[in-house]
Amino acid sequence: SQQGEEDPQALSIQEGENATMNCSYKTSINNLQWYRQNSGRGLVHLILIRSNEREKHSGRLRVTLDTSKKSSSLLITASRAADTASYFCATDEGGSEKLVFGKGTKLTVNP
Amino acid sequence: EAGVVQSPRYKIIEKKQPVAFWCNPISGHNTLYWYLQNLGQGPELLIRYENEEAVDDSQLPKDRFSAERLKGVDSTLKIQPAELGDSAVYLCASSSRRQETQYFGPGTRLLVL
Secondary structure, three states, X not given: OOOOEEEOOEEEEEOOXXXXXXXXXXXOOOEEEEEXXXXXXXXXXXXXXXXXXXEEEEOOEEEEEEOOOOEEEEEEOOOOHHHOEEXXXXXXXXXXXXXXXXXXXXXXXXX | OXXXXXXXXXXXXXXXXXXXXXXXXXXXXXXXXXXEEOXXXXXXXXXXXXXXXEEEOOOOOOOOEEEEOXXXXXXXXXXXXXXXXXXXEEEEEEEOOOOOOOEEOOOEEEEEO
């Protein structure tokens, strides 16, 4: 079963614009992670945010977490064509060691 | 540091044939995961190893799937016999103790005809 649900399923923007993806989940968590997957490749870890954190930054990435709404958002600022990929949120279901992934958001950044 | 290595990268087989995938995790990583990823979906866990012990195999279809991690290092995932619905990408990941981040290999793309 998949815990997280990303929204939108697909997003197409122009280079230089910001991209925002959202993730909703169902159970309590200890942390939420975002991963990127380029076409035909494995997943790459981007950022982890813990349940007691509300916002976290890493380079052009900004992640927010609202545990009361069971939702998170990933913002990529000043997007580049190289950011074209699928982005997945993953949660430790019920605080377990098991990561449960959503279906992902497919981002296309047009040059 | 070398990443997670998987082979083969691609495999095409006929239904009812056996197939095996191999994974070598990052050196020193005690935890190894096998995931199944269908087209347009996120990865779904098949099995998780802590060293050589399978600690979570609840999602592994045990009638046709098997896995082993001898000596607690590399691992093999086998399907016998393969069915059309097994066509997917099989991802291997590893992590070190007490680390939540998982490091993924490039995956094996399986096509069952």
